[in-house]
Every structure is written in structure tokens, then in C-alpha cells.
Amino acid sequence: AQSVAQPEDQxxxxxxxxxxxxxxxxxxxxPYLFWYVQYPNRGLQFLLKYxxxxxxxxxxxxxxxxxxxxxxxxxxxxxxxxxxxxxxxxCAVRDLEYGNKLVFGAGTILRVxx
Amino acid sequence: DAGITQSPxxxxxxxxxxxxxxxxxTENHRYMYWYRQDxxxxxxxxxxxxxxxxxxxxxxxxxxxxxxxxxxxxLLTLESATSSQTSVYFCAISAGTSTYEQYFGPGTRxxxx
Numbered sequence: 203a204q205s206v207a208q209p210e211d212q213x214x215x216x217x218x219x220x221x222x223x224x225x226x227x228x229x230x231x232x233p234y235l236f237w238y239v240q241y242p243n244r245g246l247q248f249l250l251k252y253x254x255x256x257x258x259x260x261x262x263x264x265x266x267x268x269x270x271x272x273x274x275x276x277x278x279x280x281x282x283x284x285x286x287x288x289x290x291x292x293c294a295v296r297d298l299e300y301g302n303k304l305v306f307g308a309g310t311i312l313r314v315x316x
Numbered sequence: 317d318a319g320i321t322q323s324p325x326x327x328x329x330x331x332x333x334x335x336x337x338x339x340x341x342t343e344n345h346r347y348m349y350w351y352r353q354d355x356x357x358x359x360x361x362x363x364x365x366x367x368x369x370x371x372x373x374x375x376x377x378x379x380x381x382x383x384x385x386x387x388x389x390x391l392l393t394l395e396s397a398t399s400s401q402t403s404v405y406f407c408a409i410s411a412g413t414s415t416y417e418q419y420f421g422p423g424t425r426x427x428x429x
Binding site: 234247253294301304307308 | 320347349356357358359360361364365366372373374375406410416417418419420421422423
């Protein structure tokens with residue numbers, strides 16, 4: 203079965219500093235990977251995806267993610283964090299079962315302090 | 317929220333009562349999903365639909381049923397609500413058969429007392 207792991211429950215970073223939210227995956231076959239963000243009392247918003255091609259994927263709000271096949275990782279990054287980036291972030295992978303459902307990690311809380 | 321609405325947005329109900337949550341989309345997407353979100357678990361799939369009257373179970377389907385009589389509406393029913401079904405429920409649609417990202421509704425917070 204496909205799975206993703208987010209090893210950090212929470213990440214703290216100062217505004218203006220670079221941020222990284224970690225994700226590792228376990229899949230059979232080629233991975234289709236996604237990042238989502240959730241603000242309080244809101245639904246999940248799609249940030250970016252990796253399907254194939256360039257290992258550095260650019261997404262919404264200045265976020266990017268680096269796909270690393272040898273390390274089975276798909277870390278989310280941003281060069282300069284904003285206080286408004288504070289939210290809950292989910293990594294997900296497509297599962298061929300269940301109508302191509304997404305399998306989610308447990309989530310990482312990002313706190314950006316001014 | 318990609319033209320997806322959910323109703324109600326909040327509900328408190330008693331153990332043993334049936335509850336129906338509604339998801340409505342405006343863009344005629346074929347695939348629709350119901351997930352539940354619980355702390356420490358991320359989101360888990362309850363049921364999904366791949367067309368009108370075509371539905372199937374997800375990984376946590378016990379105690380839930382679904383129906384899809386129109387492309388735009390996907391209903392989730394808790395047949396007899398239990399406290400373990402207290403959760404936030406999200407509906408999602410799949411944007412296409414080649415991209416696989418999903419777009420989510422705003423969620424329904426359900427409390428079973």
C-alpha cells in the first residue's frame with residue numbers, strides 16, 4: 203500500500219527565514235505526490251504536485267518542493283517564510299486503489315513567528 | 317473551494333440518530349470523495365463515487381453509506397451516529413484523469429453527543 207510520513211508534528215521558523223516541511227513516501231511504482239495546506243476552519247488547498255519531470259516543482263504562494271527518488275522524499279520548501287504561512291500542511295500520495303484516492307500524512311503544523 | 321459546497325457546515329446530533337451530509341459541485345466532475353479528518357490521522361477515505369449511481373467503499377466505510385443520484389450531489393449518511401464518528405468531514409472532487417489532484421470543500425464539523 204502507498205503511504206507517506208511527515209516526521210515532524212510541528213515546525214517553527216522565524217519570518218524571513220527559509221522553511222522546510224518534510225515528507226517521505228513509500229510506493230510501488232511511480233509516485234504521484236502532492237502538498238496541501240489547511241488554514242483554521244477551512245478546507246484543504248492544493249499547493250503543488252509531482253507527477254514526472256523536473257525534480258523541483260513550483261507551486262502556489264511561493265512554495266516549491268523537491269522530489270528525491272533515492273531518499274524517497276518530497277520536502278516542501280519556501281525561501282522566505284511569512285507569518286501568513288502559518289497553517290497545517292499535508293503531504294499526500296495517489297493510491298491506485300479506491301478510485302485513485304489520496305493517502306495523506308498526519309500533517310505538520312507550521313508556525314512562523316515575527 | 318473549486319465550486320464545492322457542503323451542508324450543513326456544523327451539526328450536533330445525538331447518538332443513534334441518522335445524519336446526512338451533502339456535497340454539491342458545480343463543474344460536473346466525475347469523481348467525488350468523502351474523507352474524514354481526525355487529529356493524528358490526516359484524512360481518511362470513507363466512500364467515493366465514479367459516476368451517477370456508481371459508488372464504492374473506502375478504507376473507513378463502516379457505519380456510513382452514500383448515494384449519488386445526480387452528477388452534482390454526493391450524499392454521506394451516518395446510519396446510526398456514534399461518538400466515534402465525531403469528526404470533520406470533507407468532500408473532494410478529482411480534477412481529471414491525468415492529473416489526480418483533488419479539490420476540497422470547506423468541510424462539515426459533526427459532533428455526536
